Amino acid sequence: MGVLVDLTKCNGCRQCEAACQQAAGFEVPTKKELLDESVFAQQRYPGPRSYTTVNRFPAGEGAAGEGAVYVKTNCLHCNDPACASACLVGAMRKQANGAVTYDAGKCMGCRYCMVACPFEIPRYEYDDVWAPQVRKCSFCWDKVASGEEPVPACVQACPKQCLIYGKRSELLARAHARIEEHPDEYVNHVYGEHEAGGTSWLYLSAVPFDRLGFLNVGTAAPPDLAETIQHGVFNHFIPPVAWCAVLGLAMWLTRPDRAPEAKHRADDDETPPPRAAVSRREPVALREGQHV
């Protein structure tokens, strides 16, 4: 599943932000705060206490609509998420419905997911002394997957039908249909179709995405290359085991001659030590440097 965001329809009401805060159990902005436009003065990124933010960008020349474009930022729920590939204990997981979820019980707080995420979305609760967690949008996974809610809270809250929840393939078809129908209203680019290997969240815009704070992350999914190399090196553990075998062979081939070993045996009352571990004593070179 996924969400199609049509940026041309968003008027910056930030109802999605409020709904998200409510659903996540964070501080909910009041009606007065939602109407306060001063929040748009500078770009706000999602934080450990806010999974989504709406920012305002100047539409610039040659764009449809008013003088501003509002952009909702949140976890894009990659098809092949780098955070999940990074997490060494599997706390980050891509669920069947597309959500990328986080399991605080598994997490040890290494923050590799934050390093790996090309969209720079996961946030850390540095201020929590005893049990800090990674924080990011969960796509309301627990509620949507259990059927408690039909769609994520932000989608439900949007009064402008700017967010559409549905099957990713259908949303993509719909996005391209809209571009085809109104080629003058949209740039011919669905952000998220190929970005970082494709994401569950898809964006339509009238203004080129690089002017709206969207990161240029390339089309390759970061785990593709990284996992291919790693699984090549660890191919069924054959290369590591073969490497150890080569080392063992070298150890056996270069073993010291029997003569000095026999001497060791003579001054040793214990069983003869294995060849490799022989001669821990009297390093030749130290003789010259023994004295102060």
Next chain:
Amino acid sequence: MTASEPIPLLWQPLTGPKARFLWLLAGIGVLAGVYRFFFGLDASTNLSQQYPWGIWIIGDVSLIALAAGGFTTAAIVHVFHRERYHAVARPALITALLGYTFACVLLAADLGKYYNIWHPILPSMWQGNSALFEVGMCVMCYLTVLYIEFLPVFCERFIRDARWPRWGRVCGAVHRIATRAMPLVFVLGVGISCLHQSSLGHVMVLAPTKLHPLWYTPILSLLFLVSAIMVGFPTVIFVYLCGCWALRLRPPMAMLGSLAKYVPFLVSIYLAFKIGDMSIRRSHVYLGEASLQSTTFLLEVVGGLVLPGVMTLFGRVRSSPRLLGVACALLMLGVILNRTNVYLIGYRPMTQSARYTPSLTEWALTIGAVAALCLLWRAIVELFPVISGLRKATSGRLSGGH
């Protein structure tokens, strides 16, 4: 099996002026650790949402890289049986042991939920796609290997000590078993080391958009492995020289100089990989951008690689404790700078607002860990049969750390 090995002196307190300075640094480090523990990461570090990894992680990665001397020495002495270098095997083992141990200390400070550090052991949490999982498993295994390799050293201290005959017999039995297992342990140690030294580089392959193209390469793992192998002997030589200086021994320059003959050879292999990779990826264009990154890259390659590599070509350098020490230190600094470049300076998040500079607490804990490492190294060398001939040479007072 080492009847000829002299039983070293008992503990003599490290109370010289240099040692006292190290005690002070280590003490401040402990305070910093306590502060981190009770007040959390936000109060003690300058880490941010854009820069989740700081100098504690660099300390981990650098300590592990420098501790590579443990496995390269084990390889040359125990696998390839170059008996000539036997004298450095145990000091190198202690260095690696402490390097990895303190890397774990720094890591525990850095982890938000350090009490979950053991989670990768649980099969239910295995995540084989993660380079860090590979590192975690290997570091745990290698730490075990290092302590097993230390067992014979530990036991030899007590085997023939008349004061505790029963304990001595236990140690003798353990020693016999450990010695028998040693060939397997050495092979495993070298094998595991190669795996995680490379995986530490592979960690950053997952961040192609953030790591500067001067360092981002699919063969980052190979470069990390080769540089770790390269810096192994220089670290061992440097530590040995420092040990001799602290213990007032005359360094065995013939042996150390001969070991240093490998260095220019290893440096040129690493350089060949690095320059070859650069020319294939055509990343040399970034050298001209006169940025922080291009400067530190040049510093890393010229000051920390070419210069010491050329230095060690000369017999005069290899036979002089001071010059050889400088060359080895440069190589060590070069590798530390390389790790810093890959994990911090070359790491450029696109949404950054401010760059990361380490906090006082972060510095204090890092420096304190290194100081404690030096003190412990010095104490272990004195307590256990690590450097042969130590007892005779130091029958007088001992002063100073190293």
